[in-house]
Amino acid sequence: MQMKFPLLAALLGLLVTPPSHAQTDTQSESAQAWKAKLSAHIARSGLFPVQALGQTGEARVGFVMDRSGKLVSRVLAASTGSRLLDDAALEIVARAQPFPQPPEELKEETFYLVVPIVFHGRQFQVPTNGLVLSTPASGFAESEAMAAWRKAVTEHVRRNIVFPPKAIGQRGDAGVTFVIDRSGKLISNALVESTGIAPLDAETLAMVERSVPFPKPPAEAKDDLQRVTVLIAFDGTPRPWAGPSPEREKFLQSWIDDQARQNAKSPGPNDAKLNSMLRSICRGC
Numbered sequence: 001m002q003m004k005f006p007l008l009a010a011l012l013g014l015l016v017t018p019p020s021h022a023q024t025d026t027q028s029e030s031a032q033a034w035k036a037k038l039s040a041h042i043a044r045s046g047l048f049p050v051q052a053l054g055q056t057g058e059a060r061v062g063f064v065m066d067r068s069g070k071l072v073s074r075v076l077a078a079s080t081g082s083r084l085l086d087d088a089a090l091e092i093v094a095r096a097q098p099f100p101q102p103p104e105e106l107k108e109e110t111f112y113l114v115v116p117i118v119f120h121g122r123q124f125q126v127p128t129n130g131l132v133l134s135t136p137a138s139g140f141a142e143s144e145a146m147a148a149w150r151k152a153v154t155e156h157v158r159r160n161i162v163f164p165p166k167a168i169g170q171r172g173d174a175g176v177t178f179v180i181d182r183s184g185k186l187i188s189n190a191l192v193e194s195t196g197i198a199p200l201d202a203e204t205l206a207m208v209e210r211s212v213p214f215p216k217p218p219a220e221a222k223d224d225l226q227r228v229t230v231l232i233a234f235d236g237t238p239r240p241w242a243g244p245s246p247e248r249e250k251f252l253q254s255w256i257d258d259q260a261r262q263n264a265k266s267p268g269p270n271d272a273k274l275n276s277m278l279r280s281i282c283r284g285c
Contacts, residue, residue: 002166026048028103029172030105031102031106033104034106036128036129038100038129038131039129039130039131041099041100042099042115043126045092046092047091048088048124049087052119053121055084056119056120057081057085058118058119059079059089059117060115061117061194062077063093064110064111064113065111066109066111067102068101071098073144074094076090077114079151081233089119092117093115108251112133113133115130116130134144145218146218149215150228154228157231158207158232161207162206163234163236164202164203165201167197169232169238170195170234171201171237172195173233173234174194174201174204176190176208177189177227177230179192180214181225181226183213183216184212184215186209187225189208191205193231195234207209
């Protein structure tokens with residue numbers, strides 16, 4: 001399966017893996033086998049959210065487990081751009097515990113891992129070689145606080161999306177990375193993944209600029225400048241009208257009944273004509 005946002009996925013992989021502690025080729029065969037087993041175990045643990053069928057994206061979930069396989073904490077390290085898929089990714093990891101226990105050669109009491117979860121259409125996949133193990137996990141509490149801030153910044157940015165009229169009928173996925181200082185000021189922003197559609201790319205950058213000032217990073221942030229990456233899924237394609245919602249349908253019917261009772265006391269259009277007229281007016285409700 002081809003992953004979306006290939007450049008961005010690689011970038012996020014570097015951002016969420018503490019380079020000073022990352023273990024890669026130095027891990028033994030038993031550690032590698034455990035990671036593969038852990039990936040397969042997580043892949044069997046979740047349900048694709050019905051509301052998100054047809055959506056595509058890649059999430060990265062950071063989590064801490066202890067030696068017994070118990071989940072200690074979890075956090076969204078990279079978003080898919082869809083709240084439904086992000087929530088599903090977190091739920092998949094939570095449902096996977098207890099996890100397979102680590103081999104004896106790994107002596108830590110807790111383990112910090114980052115697992116990619118790729119959603120596509122009606123299924124999700126956990127790449128066998130995508131799970132990253134970083135030790136020690138003592139810095140995860142700070143990472144969790146920073147991840148909560150990053151999530152707040154992401155939601156803040158998405159509230160400033162304005163779909164450009166010139167792109168009506170178009171759809172595309174964009175990735176933007178930007179740098180914020182401790183006061184919430186925007187220092188720089190740049191596309192890391194293009195939609196291939198100029199108005200959508202321009203809106204991606206404009207959305208970030210409209211979001212100034214940003215939520216301030218937590219006091220424990222070690223660096224004066226923080227880099228944030230946000231994925232945006234634009235969809236300006238028309239959707240068939242599915243009629244009013246059940247709540248609006250109930251309200252409309254109640255209003256029609258009230259009007260019918262009033263018409264019984266005074267001349268006016270009959271109930272059938274009134275019903276037809278109102279529903280034609282409310283077709284776009």
